[in-house]
Amino acid sequence: MALAVIKYYPLFRSMTVTPQGQYASRLRSRTEKGIDGVFFSLTAGFAISIGVLLLSIGLVVTINALPAIQAFGLKFLITSEWNPVSGREAYGALPMIYGTLVSAILALLIAVPLGVGTAIFLSENFIPLAFRTVLVFMVELLAAIPSVVYGLWGIFVLIPITKEIGRWLHNTLGWIPFFSTMPRGPGMLPAALVLAIMILPIITAISRDSLASLPPELRQASLGLGATRWGTIFRVLIPAAFSGIVGAVMLALGRAMGETMAVTMIIGNANQLNLSILAPANTISSLLANQFAEAKDLQVAALMYAALVLVIMTLIVNILAEYIVGQIQAKYD
Amino acid sequence: MTQQISTMTATETVIQAENVNIYYGSNLAVRNVFLDIPPRQITAFIGPSGCGKSTILRCFNRLNDLIEGFRLQGRITYHNHNLYAKDIDPVSVRRHIGMVFQKPNPFPKTIYDNVAYGPRVNNYEGNLDELVESSLRRAALWDEVKDKLGENGFSLSGGQQQRLSIARTIAVDPEVLLMDEPCSALDPIATLKIEELMKDLKEKYTIIIVTHNMQQAARVSDMTAFFNAEATAEQGGKVGYLVEFDETTKIFTQPSQEATQDYVSGRFG
Numbered sequence: 001m002a003l004a005v006i007k008y009y010p011l012f013r014s015m016t017v018t019p020q021g022q023y024a025s026r027l028r029s030r031t032e033k034g035i036d037g038v039f040f041s042l043t044a045g046f047a048i049s050i051g052v053l054l055l056s057i058g059l060v061v062t063i064n065a066l067p068a069i070q071a072f073g074l075k076f077l078i079t080s081e082w083n084p085v086s087g088r089e090a091y092g093a094l095p096m097i098y099g100t101l102v103s104a105i106l107a108l109l110i111a112v113p114l115g116v117g118t119a120i121f122l123s124e125n126f127i128p129l130a131f132r133t134v135l136v137f138m139v140e141l142l143a144a145i146p147s148v149v150y151g152l153w154g155i156f157v158l159i160p161i162t163k164e165i166g167r168w169l170h171n172t173l174g175w176i177p178f179f180s181t182m183p184r185g186p187g188m189l190p191a192a193l194v195l196a197i198m199i200l201p202i203i204t205a206i207s208r209d210s211l212a213s214l215p216p217e218l219r220q221a222s223l224g225l226g227a228t229r230w231g232t233i234f235r236v237l238i239p240a241a242f243s244g245i246v247g248a249v250m251l252a253l254g255r256a257m258g259e260t261m262a263v264t265m266i267i268g269n270a271n272q273l274n275l276s277i278l279a280p281a282n283t284i285s286s287l288l289a290n291q292f293a294e295a296k297d298l299q300v301a302a303l304m305y306a307a308l309v310l311v312i313m314t315l316i317v318n319i320l321a322e323y324i325v326g327q328i329q330a331k332y333d
Numbered sequence: 334m335t336q337q338i339s340t341m342t343a344t345e346t347v348i349q350a351e352n353v354n355i356y357y358g359s360n361l362a363v364r365n366v367f368l369d370i371p372p373r374q375i376t377a378f379i380g381p382s383g384c385g386k387s388t389i390l391r392c393f394n395r396l397n398d399l400i401e402g403f404r405l406q407g408r409i410t411y412h413n414h415n416l417y418a419k420d421i422d423p424v425s426v427r428r429h430i431g432m433v434f435q436k437p438n439p440f441p442k443t444i445y446d447n448v449a450y451g452p453r454v455n456n457y458e459g460n461l462d463e464l465v466e467s468s469l470r471r472a473a474l475w476d477e478v479k480d481k482l483g484e485n486g487f488s489l490s491g492g493q494q495q496r497l498s499i500a501r502t503i504a505v506d507p508e509v510l511l512m513d514e515p516c517s518a519l520d521p522i523a524t525l526k527i528e529e530l531m532k533d534l535k536e537k538y539t540i541i542i543v544t545h546n547m548q549q550a551a552r553v554s555d556m557t558a559f560f561n562a563e564a565t566a567e568q569g570g571k572v573g574y575l576v577e578f579d580e581t582t583k584i585f586t587q588p589s590q591e592a593t594q595d596y597v598s599g600r601f602g
Contacts, residue, residue, distance in 0.1 A: 226428030
């Protein structure tokens with residue numbers, strides 16, 4: 001038997017074999033390798049610049065906050081007086097920290113059931129696809145409305161309504177500390193409601209995506225075992241999509257804590273600590289938006305300190321989210 | 334009112350298809366199927382891709398209901414009761430007619446919870462631990478998983494996952510086991526295990542298996558239905574139909590139709 005002639009192409013430049021066939025050379029050109037290198041450095045540069053940007057923001061905020069940190073220390077976090085009058089200056093951010101947390105958590109309490117429910121409805125075929133597509137689009141449009149428009153809508157539509165509801169709540173359930181004040185218009189309740197509407201698209205869109213991306217075999221297996229549709233949704237689909245849903249909720253929480261414009265227009269901007277959700281309140285971001293333009297010296301530092309607290313709070317929320325999602329995934333891997 | 338199938342009297346034929354036509358939207362997918370599935374035997378559906386064998390199989394436990402535009406003409410009966418009658422609840426149908434799928438599809442739960450899922454949703458009142466063990470034993474998986482019932486179902490190999498799916502299905506104690514190409518994602522050794530398992534299971538269950546593997550059909554089944562597809566007038570349209578349904582030995586040695594002969598001897602498909 002004759003040995004087959006083996007053709008081969010050089011892998012290195014030092015190997016010199018005459019090119020054969022339709023290919024001039026199997027070697028990669030210098031230009032191609034150069035482009036590879038440039039592409040790598042370019043993407044690496046972009047990635048690093050994000051980190052640098054984040055660090056520099058944190059650094060600038062911290063440096064500008066230093067005078068206030070030295071003057072008030074951790075007392076800043078637990079005192080409630082906010083007095084910019086020179087000579088008697090005292091700054092404590094407790095009402096704003098409380099307002100930030102409570103408004104965001106109230107918003108979540110409203111938006112999570114609504115958003116996850118909507119996501120379930122939109123990921124199942126309860127209604128024809130054409131209607132579903134329109135509904136999904138409308139939910140996503142909610143995210144496109146500028147926050148100042150939400151604020152205006154809050155002032156002209158929501159506040160008159162919540163004032164009536166609040167009055168009823170106060171008159172019938174006034175013994176509960178959360179409803180212990182007479183609503184005067186702006187306050188925590190309308191702000192939380194607007195926040196809930198603003199974070200709804202985040203929760204709905206991400207939850208729907210994670211539900212829709214589950215393999216169809218999961219649903220069929222459950223139904224094939226004689227489970228009902230609702231049993232399948234609650235026992236199989238939601239647990240399987242849980243990490244995505246938790247991610248959505250945490251993202252929404254971060255958004256709610258940082259939202260400024262709409263909140264500042266309807267929360268009442270009162271630097272006081274009040275358990276009643278019918279009373280005016282304030283959040284950190286709303287405080288910054290209101291006072292920064294006219295602040296000077298120590299007040300600027302105090303505002304920067306408040307901003308630093310907000311950054312750290314959102315950071316904690318994000319780390320917590322990563323941790324929870326990691327725990328859930330570890331259970332399933 | 335929902336009809337309770339469990340009170341029906343058993344008949345010689347478990348599932349019967351009478352002149353079944355299946356449509357997706359306005360497209361006819363499968364036409365004129367007549368079948369009598371005998372009890373406690375393995376019936377194999379063979380045929381080229383697109384001949385509608387999986388489609389027919391999924392009609393038997395109404396899983397096609399989930400597909401938009403699905404429509405069925407004719408009658409499919411289970412012990413002489415029309416499965417598509419208005420008063421039949423598809424959920425109760427699936428409790429009697431279980432299904433094992435092509436791809437192993439454990440739930441993202443522990444091995445124990447995977448098997449216990451069906452009994453739980455069906456309000457099983459007996460000892461769940463015992464049921465999980467006996468189901469895993471019948472699926473020939475117990476010895477491999479008895480020390481790690483708390484681990485995730487995904488931690489098993491593909492063949493083990495498929496046996497877990499079988500254990501999960503028989504835990505509900507259905508009368509009929511539908512298997513849609515259960516071995517196509519498995520290696521030959523795992524395939525052999527599943528085939529041996531099927532032969533054990535047929536003492537208790539009526540099994541219908543869709544397979545692309547003709548040797549598999551010849552090895553395990555008692556009855557074989559050969560489906561084929563023909564082009565329709567529309568561009569690219571195909572409609573499946575039943576060519577021949579007989580004892581497996583007859584289908585593979587002396588089929589009455591030429592198309593069957595050509596297919597089982599490997600001349601097309």
